[in-house]
Amino acid sequence: MKMPAENAELALLLEVSGTPKPGNVDRRRDLDDLRFEHFLAGAVGAREGLQSVEDGGPVGEAFERAVAGMADQQGGNTQFGALLLLVPLVRAAAADELSSEGVREIVESTTVEDAADFYRAFEHCSVFVDDPPAEAAELDVRRGNEAIPAVEDHEVTLCDVMELGDDADDVAREWTGGFERSFHAAKRIEALDGPLSERGAAVFLELLARRPDTLVTKQHGEAVADRVMTRAQAAREGDRALIEEFADELVDTGINPGTTADITAAGLFIALERGAEV
Amino acid sequence: MKMPAENAELALLLEVSGTPKPGNVDRRRDLDDLRFEHFLAGAVGAREGLQSVEDGGPVGEAFERAVAGMADQQGGNTQFGALLLLVPLVRAAAADELSSEGVREIVESTTVEDAADFYRAFEHCSVFVDDPPAEAAELDVRRGNEAIPAVEDHEVTLCDVMELGDDADDVAREWTGGFERSFHAAKRIEALDGPLSERGAAVFLELLARRPDTLVTKQHGEAVADRVMTRAQAAREGDRALIEEFADELVDTGINPGTTADITAAGLFIALERGAEV
Numbered sequence: 001m002k003m004p005a006e007n008a009e010l011a012l013l014l015e016v017s018g019t020p021k022p023g024n025v026d027r028r029r030d031l032d033d034l035r036f037e038h039f040l041a042g043a044v045g046a047r048e049g050l051q052s053v054e055d056g057g058p059v060g061e062a063f064e065r066a067v068a069g070m071a072d073q074q075g076g077n078t079q080f081g082a083l084l085l086l087v088p089l090v091r092a093a094a095a096d097e098l099s100s101e102g103v104r105e106i107v108e109s110t111t112v113e114d115a116a117d118f119y120r121a122f123e124h125c126s127v128f129v130d131d132p133p134a135e136a137a138e139l140d141v142r143r144g145n146e147a148i149p150a151v152e153d154h155e156v157t158l159c160d161v162m163e164l165g166d167d168a169d170d171v172a173r174e175w176t177g178g179f180e181r182s183f184h185a186a187k188r189i190e191a192l193d194g195p196l197s198e199r200g201a202a203v204f205l206e207l208l209a210r211r212p213d214t215l216v217t218k219q220h221g222e223a224v225a226d227r228v229m230t231r232a233q234a235a236r237e238g239d240r241a242l243i244e245e246f247a248d249e250l251v252d253t254g255i256n257p258g259t260t261a262d263i264t265a266a267g268l269f270i271a272l273e274r275g276a277e278v
Numbered sequence: 279m280k281m282p283a284e285n286a287e288l289a290l291l292l293e294v295s296g297t298p299k300p301g302n303v304d305r306r307r308d309l310d311d312l313r314f315e316h317f318l319a320g321a322v323g324a325r326e327g328l329q330s331v332e333d334g335g336p337v338g339e340a341f342e343r344a345v346a347g348m349a350d351q352q353g354g355n356t357q358f359g360a361l362l363l364l365v366p367l368v369r370a371a372a373a374d375e376l377s378s379e380g381v382r383e384i385v386e387s388t389t390v391e392d393a394a395d396f397y398r399a400f401e402h403c404s405v406f407v408d409d410p411p412a413e414a415a416e417l418d419v420r421r422g423n424e425a426i427p428a429v430e431d432h433e434v435t436l437c438d439v440m441e442l443g444d445d446a447d448d449v450a451r452e453w454t455g456g457f458e459r460s461f462h463a464a465k466r467i468e469a470l471d472g473p474l475s476e477r478g479a480a481v482f483l484e485l486l487a488r489r490p491d492t493l494v495t496k497q498h499g500e501a502v503a504d505r506v507m508t509r510a511q512a513a514r515e516g517d518r519a520l521i522e523e524f525a526d527e528l529v530d531t532g533i534n535p536g537t538t539a540d541i542t543a544a545g546l547f548i549a550l551e552r553g554a555e556v
Contacts, residue, residue, distance in 0.1 A: 013318040037475045
């Protein structure tokens with residue numbers, strides 16, 4: 001049996017390997033400046049931070065370390081969102097409380113120091129995020145370290161930060177909503193047969209067909225995100241060739257449903273922890 | 279900068295990802311019962327043992343731990359030979375002595391206890407090996423734990439065990455010959471451009487064209503190993519399509535030049551340690 005930090009790293013590797021995963025780097029597709037091997041190096045580099053949260057280190061600090069290690073390659077941001085989901089899940093698994101309730105408690109017990117470390121993580125790589133609500137401009141994550149005095153002045157916990165973002169970002173929404181889609185993804189992965197990375201790719205497409213990807217919304221607007229969702233529905237009803245065509249089209253147009261991939265990685269982790277085997 | 283155990287794990291991942299790598303699992307090819315994701319899980323599982331030798335633990339014990347972790351997946355033996363090369367190389371890198379001389383000293387300082395742990399490693403998975411020389415039948419590695427009393431009675435070190443096998447096995451030959459081909463592979467990888475995993479695949483084919491693969495010799499005889507070498511030479515002179523055809527042919531006929539892949543992984547590790555970047 002693998003330990004939680006090992007399973008988290010393996011989940012990142014299985015996620016990126018699953019193909020076809022339309023719009024994302026996968027075992028068969030590279031993007032122009034973001035290649036499969038950047039994801040391999042990102043997963044390897046993240047392990048130390050994942051180990052730290054397994055060992056009981058603070059969630060924010062472990063996340064910052066995981067991101068620093070992940071970013072130690074030339075491709076830029078490969079797994080920021082996935083790690084943000086995995087860190088509290090690893091903590092929950094290490095405490096033998098890997099459930100929606102268990103991870104909710106971890107989220108609710110995050111501190112101002114966790115929030116400060118979360119902002120520090122943005123110094124390690126460029127992350128695509130929306131403007132924050134007007135009243136929260138000084139807490140804009142893109143300010144990185146510069147926002148920390150405001151975080152401390154207002155005594156904002158990491159859970160509070162996620163509440164600021166959970167309308168626009170489905171990773172934050174997982175944090176404030178008991179990781180509902182992550183656990184759902186795990187259940188779906190467990191219900192399928194075959195190699196785990198292929199099950200991950202199938203569930204990625206299921207998730208994409210059910211809800212617009214918030215990274216696509218942020219980068220290309222709601223209409224495009226809706227269209228991608230509808231296309232994913234059609235692709236699921238078609239054959240493999242239709243999915244491959246959809247995958248090529250998204251890569252060609254630079255549309256990257258990265259949030260859905262993050263949730264897939266979280267689902268793979270939960271499935272591995274519950275005994276799914278490679 | 280990544281630490282040696284991280285680079286060793288990354289080298290395993292880059293090696294298996296490089297494609298086309300005729301006869302081996304790669305980013306585009308699975309074998310029947312041995313899939314890409316088994317190699318991912320093998321690399322993740324090996325990390326703890328690699329960390330142990332980075333931290334100064336005994337070579338034999340670290341190898342046995344790495345193999346135990348590697349074998350914690352359903353595909354069987356994925357990276358036994360590669361780990362046997364990587365463990366002393368990680369130790370050399372951790373001591374800042376990553377050279378032919380540096381690793382030779384590590385090999386020569388191995389003990390009887392290292393040899394015993396090496397035999398223990400054979401308990402974790404099935405490894406394809408030849409009959410030992412007649413006078414060394416009681417030291418047959420396939421006996422696993424049962425051979426340990428003989429190892430101890432005869433005060434056989436791990437270096438001695440490798441000397442018993444270095445005629446028939448090119449991993450053992452690396453151990454007793456200063457890792458000559460591993461360092462050569464690193465130099466060739468460094469001389470190429472492009473993504474590291476692709477450079478690894480190109481150097482794999484170079485190595486295969488220069489010397490018969492000893493796993494192929496053991497499994498299919500010298501004539502087949504020679505023919506694979508000659509075919510590799512022709513494939514290198516042809517275009518990509520010819521290499522792909524050669525790759526498909528080897529997979530179809532069950533010919534697996536695994537030793538050459540092991541040496542490629544060692545070369546990738548050395549290149550990463552010397553500053554090659556993903």
